[in-house]
Amino acid sequence: MVFMEEQAFVGMLLSAIEVYRHECYGIVLGHRDGDNWVVESVIPYLTAETTPTGVEVRWRRERRLGEVLGLLSTRQVLGDYHSHTAWGPRRALSILSDVDVETMAQDEVQLLVAVNDRVRTQPWRYLRDGSLSGTLGEYHIRISAYSFNDGDKQAGRRPRQVPVRCPFAIGFMAPRSLAAGS
Numbered sequence: 001m002v003f004m005e006e007q008a009f010v011g012m013l014l015s016a017i018e019v020y021r022h023e024c025y026g027i028v029l030g031h032r033d034g035d036n037w038v039v040e041s042v043i044p045y046l047t048a049e050t051t052p053t054g055v056e057v058r059w060r061r062e063r064r065l066g067e068v069l070g071l072l073s074t075r076q077v078l079g080d081y082h083s084h085t086a087w088g089p090r091r092a093l094s095i096l097s098d099v100d101v102e103t104m105a106q107d108e109v110q111l112l113v114a115v116n117d118r119v120r121t122q123p124w125r126y127l128r129d130g131s132l133s134g135t136l137g138e139y140h141i142r143i144s145a146y147s148f149n150d151g152d153k154q155a156g157r158r159p160r161q162v163p164v165r166c167p168f169a170i171g172f173m174a175p176r177s178l179a180a181g182s
């Protein structure tokens with residue numbers, strides 16, 4: 001499982017919404033305990049890309065920045081995150097692209113934030129596939145996590161989806177109607 005702390009959750013959402021209709025990306029810091037990742041914070045890369053296609057190869061060259069940032073932190077670099085965004089009539093998908101998979105390291109966790117226009121307000125909840133989804137302002141957001149099983153990267157297999165848990169999102173972002181009625 002991937003446990004997201006408040007700061008990481010808020011940081012990722014701000015980062016994705018700030019550049020909505022462009023993709024954001026950054027590194028994920030925290031600690032790992034066996035099969036569990038505790039994501040304590042995220043650091044966005046500051047170089048914004050402006051087109052939705054063909055950018056991923058380019059930003060991944062900047063991963064060494066993440067490695068350096070990791071050296072400046074007492075926290076461990078667990079992997080990275082990036083967003084997929086709506087583009088014209090095409091909705092953002094919560095599925096890793098082939099490039100995403102190719103550039104993922106065997107031992108990292110990859111967080112994917114899919115951001116689309118909100119259709120209706122939706123409370124934050126866990127979906128059956130393990131992702132975390134809800135609305136914030138004008139946006140619909142879905143956060144999913146991926147990691148390779150042992151040896152799967154070398155074997156050319158795709159990463160598995162890892163359930164995301166974020167009590168902050170579930171506990172504090174209930175719909176207003178519920179909060180007001182209590």
Ligand SMILES: [Zn+2]
Nearest residue numbers: 056096097100
């Ligand atoms: Zn991607």
